[in-house]
Amino acid sequence: MKKILIHLESDAKASVFDQITAYDAGVDQVIAYGGVQVEEVPNLVYGAMFTRGGEGLRHSAIFIGGTHVPAAERLMKKVLDTFFGDVRVSVMFDANGSNTTAAALVRKITQGRDLKDKKALVLAGTGPVGIRGAILLAREGCEVLLSSRQLSRAQEVSEHILEHHGIPVTPVEIATQEDVSQALSQGIHIAACCGAPGVRVLDQKTWSTAPALEIIADINAVNPLGVEGMKVTDNGKEREGKIFYGAIAIGNFKMKVHRAAVQALFQSNHQVLDFSSIYELARNMEE
Amino acid sequence: MKKILIHLESDAKASVFDQITAYDAGVDQVIAYGGVQVEEVPNLVYGAMFTRGGEGLRHSAIFIGGTHVPAAERLMKKVLDTFFGDVRVSVMFDANGSNTTAAALVRKITQGRDLKDKKALVLAGTGPVGIRGAILLAREGCEVLLSSRQLSRAQEVSEHILEHHGIPVTPVEIATQEDVSQALSQGIHIAACCGAPGVRVLDQKTWSTAPALEIIADINAVNPLGVEGMKVTDNGKEREGKIFYGAIAIGNFKMKVHRAAVQALFQSNHQVLDFSSIYELARNMEE
Amino acid sequence: MKKILIHLESDAKASVFDQITAYDAGVDQVIAYGGVQVEEVPNLVYGAMFTRGGEGLRHSAIFIGGTHVPAAERLMKKVLDTFFGDVRVSVMFDANGSNTTAAALVRKITQGRDLKDKKALVLAGTGPVGIRGAILLAREGCEVLLSSRQLSRAQEVSEHILEHHGIPVTPVEIATQEDVSQALSQGIHIAACCGAPGVRVLDQKTWSTAPALEIIADINAVNPLGVEGMKVTDNGKEREGKIFYGAIAIGNFKMKVHRAAVQALFQSNHQVLDFSSIYELARNMEE
Numbered sequence: 048m049k050k051i052l053i054h055l056e057s058d059a060k061a062s063v064f065d066q067i068t069a070y071d072a073g074v075d076q077v078i079a080y081g082g083v084q085v086e087e088v089p090n091l092v093y094g095a096m097f098t099r100g101g102e103g104l105r106h107s108a109i110f111i112g113g114t115h116v117p118a119a120e121r122l123m124k125k126v127l128d129t130f131f132g133d134v135r136v137s138v139m140f141d142a143n144g145s146n147t148t149a150a151a152l153v154r155k156i157t158q159g160r161d162l163k164d165k166k167a168l169v170l171a172g173t174g175p176v177g178i179r180g181a182i183l184l185a186r187e188g189c190e191v192l193l194s195s196r197q198l199s200r201a202q203e204v205s206e207h208i209l210e211h212h213g214i215p216v217t218p219v220e221i222a223t224q225e226d227v228s229q230a231l232s233q234g235i236h237i238a239a240c241c242g243a244p245g246v247r248v249l250d251q252k253t254w255s256t257a258p259a260l261e262i263i264a265d266i267n268a269v270n271p272l273g274v275e276g277m278k279v280t281d282n283g284k285e286r287e288g289k290i291f292y293g294a295i296a297i298g299n300f301k302m303k304v305h306r307a308a309v310q311a312l313f314q315s316n317h318q319v320l321d322f323s324s325i326y327e328l329a330r331n332m333e334e
Numbered sequence: 335m336k337k338i339l340i341h342l343e344s345d346a347k348a349s350v351f352d353q354i355t356a357y358d359a360g361v362d363q364v365i366a367y368g369g370v371q372v373e374e375v376p377n378l379v380y381g382a383m384f385t386r387g388g389e390g391l392r393h394s395a396i397f398i399g400g401t402h403v404p405a406a407e408r409l410m411k412k413v414l415d416t417f418f419g420d421v422r423v424s425v426m427f428d429a430n431g432s433n434t435t436a437a438a439l440v441r442k443i444t445q446g447r448d449l450k451d452k453k454a455l456v457l458a459g460t461g462p463v464g465i466r467g468a469i470l471l472a473r474e475g476c477e478v479l480l481s482s483r484q485l486s487r488a489q490e491v492s493e494h495i496l497e498h499h500g501i502p503v504t505p506v507e508i509a510t511q512e513d514v515s516q517a518l519s520q521g522i523h524i525a526a527c528c529g530a531p532g533v534r535v536l537d538q539k540t541w542s543t544a545p546a547l548e549i550i551a552d553i554n555a556v557n558p559l560g561v562e563g564m565k566v567t568d569n570g571k572e573r574e575g576k577i578f579y580g581a582i583a584i585g586n587f588k589m590k591v592h593r594a595a596v597q598a599l600f601q602s603n604h605q606v607l608d609f610s611s612i613y614e615l616a617r618n619m620e621e
Numbered sequence: 622m623k624k625i626l627i628h629l630e631s632d633a634k635a636s637v638f639d640q641i642t643a644y645d646a647g648v649d650q651v652i653a654y655g656g657v658q659v660e661e662v663p664n665l666v667y668g669a670m671f672t673r674g675g676e677g678l679r680h681s682a683i684f685i686g687g688t689h690v691p692a693a694e695r696l697m698k699k700v701l702d703t704f705f706g707d708v709r710v711s712v713m714f715d716a717n718g719s720n721t722t723a724a725a726l727v728r729k730i731t732q733g734r735d736l737k738d739k740k741a742l743v744l745a746g747t748g749p750v751g752i753r754g755a756i757l758l759a760r761e762g763c764e765v766l767l768s769s770r771q772l773s774r775a776q777e778v779s780e781h782i783l784e785h786h787g788i789p790v791t792p793v794e795i796a797t798q799e800d801v802s803q804a805l806s807q808g809i810h811i812a813a814c815c816g817a818p819g820v821r822v823l824d825q826k827t828w829s830t831a832p833a834l835e836i837i838a839d840i841n842a843v844n845p846l847g848v849e850g851m852k853v854t855d856n857g858k859e860r861e862g863k864i865f866y867g868a869i870a871i872g873n874f875k876m877k878v879h880r881a882a883v884q885a886l887f888q889s890n891h892q893v894l895d896f897s898s899i900y901e902l903a904r905n906m907e908e
Contacts, residue, residue: 049357053350060661063627063668066652067681070623071672078353078366079652087347090401094350098358098589107354114664302672336644340637365640365653374634377688381637385645385876394641 048106049075050313053095055083055122056113056142065112065141068302072309088125095136096129104316108137110309116142116175127319137318139308139325142175144301146322147308148266149179150329151301153187155282155292156237156264157330163188166259167237168230170194170221170248170273173204176266177241179322185214189237192230194221224253231257238262244269251276255287268294304329335393336362337600340382342370342409343400343429352399352428355589359596375412382423383416391603395424397596403429403462414606424605426595426612429462431588433609434595435553436466437616438588440474442569442579443524443551444617450475453546454524455517457481457508457535457560460491463553464528466609472501476524479517481508511540518544525549531556538563542574555581591616622680623649624887627669629657629696630687630716639686639715642876646883662699669710670703678890682711684883690716690749701893711892713882713899716749718875720896721882722840723753724903725875727761729856729866730811730838731904737762740833741811742804744768744795744822744847747778750840751815753896759788763811766804768795798827805831812836818843825850829861842868878903 052074054061061079069077080091095107109126113119119142126138141147156162167184169177172193185191193208193216195201201218208216219230227249231238236259242248244267254263254274267273272294276286282296308325312318320328339361341348348366356364367378382394396413400406406429413425428434443449449471456468459480472478480495480503482488488505495503506517514536518525523546529535531554541550541561554560559581563573569583595612599605607615626648628635635653643651654665669681683700687693693716700712715721730736736758743755746767759765767782767790769775775792782790793804801823805812810833816822818841828837828848841847846868850860856870882899886892894902 051354051357060654060657060665063652063665064672065668067625067668067672070625070650076357077652078350078364080347083347091347091350094352094354097585098351098354298671338641338644363644365637365651367634370634378634378637381639381641384872385638385641 048099048103051075051107052077052309052312053091053107053109054079055088055091055109055111055126056081057083057115057118057122058113062112065110068305069110069309072306074309083122085121085125088122089129092126092129096134104134104136105313108139108312110312111138111140112142114143116145119143133317136316137312137320139312139320140322141305141308141325144305145175145179146320146325147301147305148297149176149183149322150304150326151297152176152180152239152241152264152266152292153183153326154304154329154332155297155300156184156239156262157187161188162237164190165236166190166192166234167239168192168194168219168235170227170238170240171242171246172239173200174241174243177239178204178208180239180241181216182208182212182214183322183326184237184239185216190217192217192219192233192235194219194230196220196222224250227253228256231260234259236261238264240265240267240273242267242273245271247271247273247275249274254289260289262290262292264292264297266294266297268298300329303332307332335386335390338363338365338394339596339599340378340394340396341366342375342378342396342398342413343368344370344402344405344409345400349399352397355592356397356596359593361596370409372408372412375409376416379413379416383421391421391423392600395426395599397599398425398427399429401430403432406430420604423603424599424607426599426607427609428592428595428612431592432462432466433607433612434588434592434616435584436463436470436609437591437613438584439463439467439526439528439551439553439579440470440613441591441616441619442584442587443471443526443549444474448475449524451477452523453477453479453521454526455479455481455506455522457514457525457527458483458529458533459526460487461528461530464526465491465495467526467528468503469495469499469501470609470613471524471526472503477504479504479506479520479522481506481517483507483509511537514540515543518547521546523548525551527552527554527560529554529560532558534558534560534562536561541576547576549577549579551579551584553581553584555585587616590619594619622673622677625649625681626651626883626886627665627681627683628653629662629665629683629685629700630655631657631689631692631696632687636686639684642879643684643883646880648883657696659695659699662696663703666700666703670708678708678710679887682713682886684886685712685714686716688717690719693717707891710890711886711894713886713894714896715879715882715899718879719749719753720894720899721875721879722871723750723757723896724878724900725871726750726754726813726815726838726840726866727757727900728878728903728906729871729874730758730813730836731761735762736811738764739810740764740766740808741813742766742768742793742809744801744812744814745770745816745820746813747774748815748817751813752778752782754813754815755790756782756786756788757896757900758811758813759790764791766791766793766807766809768793768804770794770796798824801827802830805834808833810835812838814839814841814847816841816847819845821845821847821849823848828863834863836864836866838866838871840868840871842872874903877906881906
């Protein structure tokens with residue numbers, strides 16, 4: 048029985064990236080839909096629920112992608128609401144690569160280290176990867192600060208995280224390198240940079256003069272990178288006593304996590320691979 | 335040479351159900367199109383006609399699906415009009431599952447029985463499955479009555495059946511359980527319930543007091559079922575002397591018929607699998 | 622690793638023809654998009670660029686199709702602009718079959734012959750196949766005339782060819798059979814007929830009285846054919862001392878060229894299969 052992955056997203060054209068990755072993970076056939084409206088979801092999901100009974104159900108699965116994360120979350124909710132009882136298939140959520148990227152980012156930061164009582168700053172952390180990264184770092188034992196150029200935006204995200212995940216995160220307004228310096232000087236050990244492609248968020252002078260800072264990671268692969276003096280291929284490289292993880296090192300691991308998660312979908316028919324379970328997968332993977 | 339199925343339908347998103355079923359029937363690749371307009375059909379069909387000559391032609395086939403049956407019939411007509419001579423591929427029509435469901439429904443009712451001189455009532459029979467079921471029951475030798483809540487609608491459908499298939503069907507107005515009782519009291523042996531999902535069309539008191547009634551079948555799988563006291567899994571179950579066929583028993587057989595029909599498509603390049611030929615297939619299948 | 626072909630075109634429905642041909646060429650999976658806008662191209666191309674590194678890159682490729690050639694050329698340009706450095710995949714352009722048809726047409730005309738100093742007339746040559754055919758014939762050593770019913774249109778195309786390909790082509794206005802006769806009487810050896818389906822461009826009286834004329838080829842497969850007295854299956858058939866190549870003989874070879882070009886895509890990650898390279902392929906193929 049072929050392993051079939053139903054790919055749903057709200058963008059007009061279903062992602063080439065996710066489809067190729069699915070095939071590379073061993074999926075036999077992707078059935079991909081772009082421009083999916085919430086009200087179209089039930090009929091598509093019924094097609095996965097009612098074609099293969101019992102043992103067969105685990106050979107169909109659903110992937111929620113797309114660049115627009117809130118729209119994808121609405122699709123995800125509708126998918127889960129459409130199932131009933133055991134008549135369901137496994138689902139993976141990775142809109143804009145947010146779950147696999149956050150999992151890879153935090154896995155790089157934690158690897159072989161105990162993060163208990165460490166302080167982490169998620170810089171430019173109000174996007175999907177930043178939010179997920181903050182939660183995962185907190186669960187690993189860190190005290191987490193999350194920054195935005197606007198305090199109100201950081202507060203909004205922090206409240207959302209507290210409300211939905213029960214995790215306290217401290218909002219910080221960071222608009223300038225002086226703001227970064229001041230934040231880092233509060234004993235920050237980890238800087239997880241989640242800025243947009245091509246946007247510098249951390250200057251060399253700033254990180255090199257932050258005494259407590261141990262680890263710097265960045266998900267921005269487009270020049271200028273998020274961190275001055277970093278290379279995208281840095282994979283645990285030491286510079287002035289700090290450990291660096293660049294966007295390609297994180298991205299390469301993200302690809303492995305992505306493929307492993309897709310493979311996991313077909314092990315049973317009742318998995319929901321959201322950021323927590325994808326991170327669990329990443330945690331248990333050899334690099 | 336890969337077995338390729340071109341799936342065409344007028345709904346915006348091509349059916350997941352039909353695509354998975356095609357793969358489970360052994361199709362190597364489905365090329366699926368939703369939102370197909372009649373005027374787009376020729377170009378798509380040419381692609382099937384002109385890529386693989388001679389013996390190769392039978393490795394491509396066309397499936398017409400979608401929830402809107404009249405729109406699907408227009409696509410079907412255009413597909414058939416586009417072929418010329420032997421330059422054609424096999425085509426299967428199963429919009430809204432109508433042909434395979436009707437075939438499975440009637441096959442359940444007939445199995446091992448002689449329906450000559452039986453009287454059958456197709457309840458709520460003006461939908462695609464009801465119409466096809468009425469024709470198939472008549473061909474099996476039944477005298478057929480077909481009901482609607484509005485007499486005019488039942489008459490319209492009966493006239494359509496007479497005109498296009500040369501089969502006389504008696505239209506009946508049935509709006510209440512008293513109407514059902516009265517209809518059943520005319521010596522009806524078979525009640526084929528084709529109501530919409532979640533709509534009760536036959537109460538227990540009504541069927542249990544119909545003396546001639548022998549067989550009750552129902553295609554509604556959503557509670558409340560079409561027939562009170564029935565179970566969706568009833569597969570020849572006897573209750574108060576009547577034989578019951580529920581929606582899941584019919585549906586499971588429908589899946590087999592669907593797969594068998596898709597497989598049959600690739601045996602030659604000139605088949606038109608509409609409800610008659612799909613029923614012939616179903617008739618010759620082991621259950 | 623699966624050979625994946627990303628099919629992009631501006632027509633609403635991605636071509637069945639191109640997809641089936643891709644599978645017959647050994648592609649494992651086509652991921653097809655119709656209705657592609659230029660601004661949607663980068664994201665789709667990134668999906669091919671960033672999923673499979675190094676050696677893996679050559680297992681993904683891009684095909685540009687669609688019936689509207691100028692729109693396809695804009696997509697092609699955007700695809701090539703999106704690559705950077707070695708991070709690229711191979712691309713084939715064959716909108717409306719123009720490149721493979723022109724290659725097959727000219728390959729038929731040249732086969733085993735030396736075209737140095739021959740004079741060729743591309744009749745009704747302002748469409749995509751005519752333009753490409755004119756360039757290829759010129760490169761084979763012919764002096765080329767290209768006709769249109771309107772001189773201005775022929776001039777426009779000739780200027781385009783000179784400007785973009787550095788090849789001089791003589792524009793001719795041909796509206797009647799007398800015009801054809803007059804053109805042929807200028808020592809034309811080759812008539813390549815590129816008229817629209819169902820449009821006669823060359824009468825028997827005209828070609829039979831053209832003394833220098835040696836070879837007549839026609840890409841119109843729909844009656845009336847482009848050349849009176851020709852058969853679509855003519856494949857080097859001699860009639861009144863002239864050699865004929867009909868649309869099906871050319872079309873059959875076009876299919877082989879098309880498949881060979883698709884196969885070539887996966888040999889490395891940096892090929893651009895446009896009409897020149899596709900013709901090179903065709904030139905080296907056994908018929």
